[in-house]
Amino acid sequence: MRLIATDRFAMPNRWSPTAQGRSIAFGFAAFLAVLTMAGCSSKPQVTPGESEAAKKVVVQLNWFAEAEHGGVYQAAADGTYEKAGFEVEVRPGGAGTPVAAEVILGRADFAITNADDVVLFRAAGADIVALMSAMQNHPRCILVREESGVKTLDDLKGMTLQREEKRGFVEFLRMQGKLEGVKEVPYQGSVGALAGDPKVAIQAYLFAEPYLAKGEGMQVRTLMLSDLGWNPYSSVLVTRGDLIRSDPERVRDFVAATRQGWQNYVTDPTLGNAAILAANRHGMTEDALTYGSSELVKLAMPEPMTVAEVGTMNAERWQKLVTQMEEIELIKPGSVRPEDCYDLSFIKSESTGTPE
Numbered sequence: 001m002r003l004i005a006t007d008r009f010a011m012p013n014r015w016s017p018t019a020q021g022r023s024i025a026f027g028f029a030a031f032l033a034v035l036t037m038a039g040c041s042s043k044p045q046v047t048p049g050e051s052e053a054a055k056k057v058v059v060q061l062n063w064f065a066e067a068e069h070g071g072v073y074q075a076a077a078d079g080t081y082e083k084a085g086f087e088v089e090v091r092p093g094g095a096g097t098p099v100a101a102e103v104i105l106g107r108a109d110f111a112i113t114n115a116d117d118v119v120l121f122r123a124a125g126a127d128i129v130a131l132m133s134a135m136q137n138h139p140r141c142i143l144v145r146e147e148s149g150v151k152t153l154d155d156l157k158g159m160t161l162q163r164e165e166k167r168g169f170v171e172f173l174r175m176q177g178k179l180e181g182v183k184e185v186p187y188q189g190s191v192g193a194l195a196g197d198p199k200v201a202i203q204a205y206l207f208a209e210p211y212l213a214k215g216e217g218m219q220v221r222t223l224m225l226s227d228l229g230w231n232p233y234s235s236v237l238v239t240r241g242d243l244i245r246s247d248p249e250r251v252r253d254f255v256a257a258t259r260q261g262w263q264n265y266v267t268d269p270t271l272g273n274a275a276i277l278a279a280n281r282h283g284m285t286e287d288a289l290t291y292g293s294s295e296l297v298k299l300a301m302p303e304p305m306t307v308a309e310v311g312t313m314n315a316e317r318w319q320k321l322v323t324q325m326e327e328i329e330l331i332k333p334g335s336v337r338p339e340d341c342y343d344l345s346f347i348k349s350e351s352t353g354t355p356e
Contacts, residue, residue, distance in 0.1 A: 054087035057254060060108035061093045062117075065279035067207055067269075067292035068235045069112055071134050071311075073279070074272030075261025084257040092279055100126045103240050110239050110254060114138070115232035115321055116168045116330075118341050123331040127241035130318075130342040131255045132311040133233035134262050135299040137226045140169050143204035145194055146219040150201065153223050157181035162188055162202040169203070171328035172230040194218055206299065207292035232321050233313055234299070244343060255346040259311035266300050266310055269293040311347065318342050 061069050072090055075081045081088045091108065093099065100121040102108040110131075113121075121128040142161070144150040150159060153173070160183040163170050173179050191213040193200045204210065206222055213220045225231070237258055244251050265272045273289050300310050315338070322338040325331045 054082070055085055055250060055253075056087045056089070057081075057110065057250075058089045058091060058108040060091050060097070060099055060102045060111040062097055062099050062111065062113045063093050064282045064284070065090075065092045065276045066284065067273075067276070067289060067296045068134070068139070070265040070269055070272045070276065070293055070296065071235075071258060071262030072112065073261075073275040074265035074269065075257055077271040077275040078261070078264055080257050080261050080264065084253050086254060086257060090279070099238075100124075100128050103128060103238065106240075109243060110237055110258075113236055113238055114234050115236050115318070115341075116325065118236060118238060119322055119325055119331060119336055122336045122341055128238050129241050129244060129340075130233070130313065131237045131239060131251065131346050132259055133237075133313045134235035134311060135233065135296065136302055136305065136312075137224075137299045138231050138234045139206040139208075139296075139299055140225045140230070141204050141206050141210075142201050142223040142225070143191070143194065143209050143213065144201045144221050144223065145198045145213075146221050148198045148201070148221075150221065150223070153178045153225075153228055156201065159183070159199055159201045160185055160197070162186065162193055162200065164203065167203075168232070168325065168328065168330055169225045169230050171330065172225070172228070172324065175328050176228060178228070191216065191218070194220070207295035208288075211288055211291045230324070231317075233317065252346050259347075262300065263307050263310045265293070266297045267307060313342060313344060313347065315339065315342070315344065 059072055061072075063069075065073065069090075072088075076088050076090060099111045099113050099117070103111050104126055113128075115130065115133065118128055118130050142153065142156070144159070148159065150156060153176075156178055158181060161179070162185055164187050165184075170179075170184075187203055191202065191204075191209050193202060194213055195216055195218060202209065204222070206224070210220055210222055237255065239251060261272075273286070273293055276289060277284060277286060301307065318341050319338040322331070322336055322341070325336075326333045
């Protein structure tokens with residue numbers, strides 16, 4: 001295995017999983033221009049003699065190595081990929097990582113992203129297809145101090161919310177009427193604003209900012225967007241459509257190995273976390289990663305799911321997401337067919353994921 005620690009696309013930055021640019025990792029106009037110059041096509045990279053030796057695979061991450069990539073690192077560290085016949089290079093990302101372009105142009109075979117980004121990629125003309133999802137529930141939340149008096153997303157009126165503008169979850173909150181009377185300001189990429197003013201709320205990820213805030217002595221409350229109904233699949237394994245068509249066996253084997261890696265990670269993340277710590281050069285600590293991997297289990301395997309179901313998806317969730325993104329005007333109605341966003345044929349049929 002090869003675990004690449006150098007962040008090709010990273011900006012010098014303290015560990016902060018929701019820093020600007022995390023999810024929508026590439027400007028779509030620029031992306032389309034790159035595809036045009038490249039002839040809008042790519043072919044699987046096959047090394048002579050590869051069928052007899054390990055199959056080389058590159059996985060592009062959408063952010064620095066963290067718990068949300070744990071299954072990939074686990075499969076690399078515990079021998080799951082090797083047993084399946086793969087030699088895997090894991091490339092950490094960072095702010096501005098062009099996930100879709102790396103996959104479409106063949107510089108990566110697979111990537112990790114989020115379901116709403118898959119929809120945006122397809123709306124931009126990129127044949128990116130989701131294969132499995134590590135997390136059934138999205139980690140996006142709004143973080144407030146307990147003394148703010150805010151107990152639910154209905155209580156945000158009068159607060160100042162630090163958020164990234166035009167993000168899906170923000171527009172969904174707006175459509176639901178939760179931002180009426182809320183002062184919206186740019187997200188600053190840290191929990192510092194919470195310490196200075198209990199009337200400030202910030203966007204956050206469940207397994208990151210709450211830990212940082214508690215480490216600075218704050219008592220905080222997490223308000224999950226998934227509870228409101230905004231719940232795109234997260235840590236989604238994707239590839240390009242032409243790889244599915246040209247080499248479905250490779251895709252099937254890699255999905256199976258990656259799912260096994262995630263199932264191993266939620267059972268015992270020791271090896272995966274050690275590999276993540278070795279790859280992350282942006283301030284990640286062992287305690288923070290232990291906290292994150294523990295919180296992630298609840299998102300990857302919400303009750304009553306079992307370990308065997310980790311990694312699953314279903315068509316209904318994708319249909320709902322595309323409809324929501326049309327309603328909040330992130331994509332044009334009819335511009336994306338939900339069934340084009342995913343391929344469930346590489347997931348065991350008895351595992352269908354959670355309905356909501």
